[in-house]
Amino acid sequence: MKYFSASSVVAVLVFGLLFLVPNLPLGQLGIPSNLVTELLILTILALGLNVIIGYTGLLHLGIAGVYGIGTVCTGILVTEAFPFQQSFVITLIISTVVTALISMAITAPVLRLRGDYFALVTLGFCEIVVTVLKEFEHITGGKKTLQNLRPPLFPEFLSSLEQSLDLVGKWRIFPIFYYICLGLLLLIFLGLRNLEKSRIGRGFVAIREDELAASAMGLNPAKLKLMAIGIGSGIVGLAGCLFAVHSTNTTEPQVSFTFNVSVIILASVILGGMGSRTGMLVGVLLLLGYDKIGTRLLSDVLSQLPDKPYFKLSSWRYMIFGLVLILMMRFRPYGIIPEKRN
């Protein structure tokens, strides 16, 4: 009997590495610490998308819009312009739930569509969400965004705990917030592991493999798909909340939440292996790690070359994501670390 599969060994190794990252001399290597944290947040985002695309097989192309909903939701709950001004813990929970509910509400009518039409409809939703976030300036701040999001960690009745732990104002700074994100990532990772083994998770996979056969076996595809959208979007909303708190504003919607962002996340999900949790970790850390951090390190090396667009890594960005999608689909459609199939 085999107790440890290869992918779980990889997962343990990756988490161990991520745990040690703050001890590395990041400053000397020229890696900005906020990018490392952002990478963790994007990993959570990819895990959320994986529930929708990987487990259930719904090609959702508008995940950036869902991410945007989570971010703006956090902005509204925290900013001084509105009377809420909640703490981080409360905001995290509310953002997760609200994003899941909004996403379920807008996706529910289109769940019966075929795969490719579903992809286009979600893409359309993403564009509409971006427009709404951009134009409803009184609520979302529009292009100016909601600024200065610096919530306390705990709600008021626990503020003495925050003081006694000496975290006031400090918890948002690099190592501590990084560990908060890492903890949440680990929590979601383990939660998804349990989900995969549960009745619901197996239902998701059954729908992906053959919807008709699954419904003949007594599963309710519509209900399960809606659940997958809810769980996935909830995780994405949580990532959005972390992103808002991390960057202390709700970033411009037409930059951060567009179709391109959706495809970039999709590329890392596909690189890692649809449906495989460990694959998500590896895919995001490789592809987005290269995009966010690797390019910085390499561009120093390349800066000696003449100043032409094709000598700059930034001008190859789309090409790399595009080639990842094409080549993975052609040669390894189940990703670097394929999901275990029994």
Next chain:
Amino acid sequence: MDLCLFAEFSFQSLSQYVLNGLLMGALFALIALGYTLVYGIIELVNFAHGDVFMLGCVLTYFLCMFAPEYPTSLIFIPLLLLIVPICCSLLNITINYLVYRPLRKAPRLVPLVSALGVSFVLINVGQMAIGTSPKSIQAQLLPSETNQSSANRETENATRSNEASEELTRPRRSWLTWADILLIGTVIPAMTGLALLVKFTKIGKAMRATAQNPIAARLMGINVEFVIALTFALGGIFAGLAAVVFTLKITTIDYLMGYKNGLYAFTAAVVGGVGSIPGAVLGGILIGLIYSLGAVYIGGAWVDACIFGTLIILLVFRPSGILGTRVREKV
């Protein structure tokens, strides 16, 4: 008096907007044909099609740098209408051969994801070619409108100077610009040609047969791969024609224009019923009208939302479009 003026103004401008919408719609229809033909044959939403159109615009932009001065440039336009469609169709055939052909037997969403990848690669090529900022063509190929009308206005002003203020309040007199005439002169022959090709030639019959049932078509001795390649080539030709006309009409291009215009065109294809050629034309015109009138009466920022809203509502309530027939999903 005031009210009367306003009414006249609004009617004139409304008709101008409707006309603009129809013209933009004809352009969208040209692009939409590329989606509809490919979808009709292999059921693939070819995301990369909009970016093939974008690269056509980029090619036109570069070719316009070699354009001669105005009167001789009128010979140059047919040359553009020849070179750019050929390049676009070659590009489309290459993409089909390298990327989609190996995936024919894969599940349906696999080529769709590949198409997204191709789209990104083409965007990157466009970005390398023209950079990230929008570019506009410098050469003047068509007779200019502004000189003519301002010259007219000057003579009128000289003779009837007391009516000068009234002259200014009116919208521009010419309804159709030369670029619009070029557009009409390209779109109508192209669409007629396609309709005749599909309806009356042997290869058109083969295309229709493949669209109905690829396996049966193969059994009847039709070279299905050839038909698919031809479909991509036709799509490329239409994208190229649209690119030339678009570049000469709008004159500003950028490397992300393929995504938006491609989605408008795809929406047009869906509105009319994916796979239906007259449907693509009808859908294109409807989307063009929404595009033009929505920008004026709802606000430019909401145009995209309107068009995608249309797409969503249609896909939910009538996925087969206006002219398409409803097909039940087979097991």
